[in-house]
Amino acid sequence: MDPFRWLKVWPWSSAKGADEEDTFDPKMHLHYSPPKKKITMQELLLNQSTTASSIAGTTPFPLLSREGVRAYRRALFQQKVLDQCASSPFPGTLVLRDAAKRSNFIKSFWTHPETMRIVSEAVGVPLDVIMPTEIGHTNIQVEGTTVSEMTKKLKVEPTAEKVELTVEERAYDPLKDASAIIPWHYDSYPYVCVLMLSETEGMIGGETYIKKGDGTAQKVEGPQIGHAVMLQGGKVKHLAARARGVKERISTITSYRSSVPTVYDSSYLTNVRPYADLNSLYSEWTQYRLRKLRDELTHFLNKVEKEPGLALDGVALEKLIIEQIEYLQQTSRQMIAPKEHHRMLKAYGSAAYYDAPKIWATVQSLPEFEKIASSADKNRVWIPESVYWMDLQSSKEAIRLGKFLTSTMGNFTWDKKRGYYMGDELLRQGLNEVFLDWLGASGLWDIYCNLA
Incomplete structure (x- = not known):
């Protein structure tokens, strides 16, 4: 029996006004059951970090009740939220960011101790929300070409209206089609919860594909309405298939890191810089990173206070210092x-x-790549006083010693026979815009453009 059949037949009604929202009540708004399966890194043939969860992701599990879905949508579609949080990166796609700063319901739902317990239990490690701006990031597929057109189509009641598909559209294969809504990537943050707020019956696509260690892809079914999935997206390369066959698809996402000291935090801002309010983002980013640093130092200090001899362990202290310097630099x-x-x-x-x-x-x-890249770096044709040149030299030394480097693309080892150039260094750090600037200064950008 479909536990969410109420979405098709329930006579939605409420005395609340259009811009009123509910007060979050876990007894009313949550409808949680544990995921039936947790997918491990070992099953995916992926290397597991000694300081991260062995859980790569989960199958969909119930999280919100019928009242919870509607209450969330009501909070999300308040006019003040749409006016202050909506943008459209391209036609048919609406993005809402910072809704939790305008909605008490959304903030309370994601930060409530019971919700935090659920998401932490799902991945097997205690989690903290990354920062306020990453609470409830919402992606909406809906008809329209402008923000105004799309927001007018949003209703509190989930719609079950379908879209007729052609034979070609039904045969859509996201692994072969370049139109995947989000191509192969790593998330900016270690863990993510994806919650579905739309009816999915009759939908084609919408699944997540995970790249296994042998290069093949494993499909994880997309969640039904009110259901969620957890993914260790900072460590697992994945693809989000575009949804077809439905009038709307609304998914909302919150990102997390482990709250356990000594657990590596692999966060980057690469994916979010182009569309975020940088002043707000950087302020929150600085605070959360300094809190993480504080926790690491406090954890070590507590150990020293209990075991005074540890203060004389030069290796342990040096390791702590190096790790925190790298963390601050990143x-x-x-x-x-x-x-x-x-x-x-x-x-x-x-x-x-x-x-x-x-x-x-x-x-x-x-053919001329190595000659141009090598010359550009040797002569420092791009910002010769930049701190990135020190980064480049440090990475070259780590490569010479056979060490792996941290990267937006997972653990990074250098196995190429050619030299390691500034382009490699900037992409390793997820500094895509800076990489393009270096590419332009080197002359490689013009050559690339002429290929088209």
């Missing part, structure tokens, strides 16, 4: 100055920003 590097970020994005475009790894792969196939 924190700083992710905060590209807003003026420079906007300049670079305007010069090269957001499409090139997200395609940066593909552009680099194409450029490397050019």
Whole structure:
């Protein structure tokens, strides 16, 4: 029996006004059952970090009740939320960010101890929300070409209205079709919860595919309305298939990190810089990263106070210091100055920003690639006083010693026979706009553009 059949037949009614929202009540709004299956890193043939969860992801599980779905949609579609949080990266797609700062219901739902217990239990480690701006990031597929057109089609009651599909559309294969809503990628943050707020019966697509260690893809079914999935997206490369056959698809996402000291935090801002309010984002990012640093130092201090001899363990202390220096450096590097970020994005475009790894792969196939890249770095034709040159030298030394480097693309080892260039370093750090700027200064960007 379909536990969510009420969405098709329930006579929705409420005395609340259009811009009123509910007070979150876990007894009324939650309808949780544990996931039937947890997919491990071992099952996916992926290496598991010694300081991360062995759970790569879960199958969909019930999270919100029927009242919870409607209450969430009511909170999300308040006019003040739509006016202040909505943007459209391209036709037919609406994005709502920072809704939790305008809605007490959304904030209370995601931060309530019971919700936090549920998501932590699902991945087997205690979690903290990354930062306020990453609570309830919402992606909406709906008809329309402007924000105004799309927001007018949003209703509190979930619609079960279908869209007729052609034979070709029904045969859609996201692994072969370039129109996947989000192509192969790693998330900016270690863990994510994806919650479905739309009716999915009759929908084609909408699944998540995970790249296994042997290069094949494993499909994880998309959640039904009111259901959620957990994914260790910062460690698992995955693809989000585009949904077809329904009038709307609304998914809302909250990102997390482990709250356990000594657990590596693999967060980056690469995926969010182009559409975020950078001043707000950087402020929250700085606070959360410094809290993490504080927790690490406090944890070590507590151990020293209990075991005074640990203070004399030079190896342990040196390890702590190196790790925290790297963490602070990564924190700083992710905060590209807003003026420079906007300049670079305007010069090269957001499409090139997200395609940066593909552009680099194409450029490397050019016969003159090594000569141009090597000369550009040797002569420092791009911002010779930049701190990134020190980063490049540090990475080269780590490579010489056979060490792996942290990266937006998971653990990074250098196995190429060619030299390691500034382009490699900037992409390793997820600094796509800075990479494009270096590519332009080196002359490789013009050559790439002429290929088209």
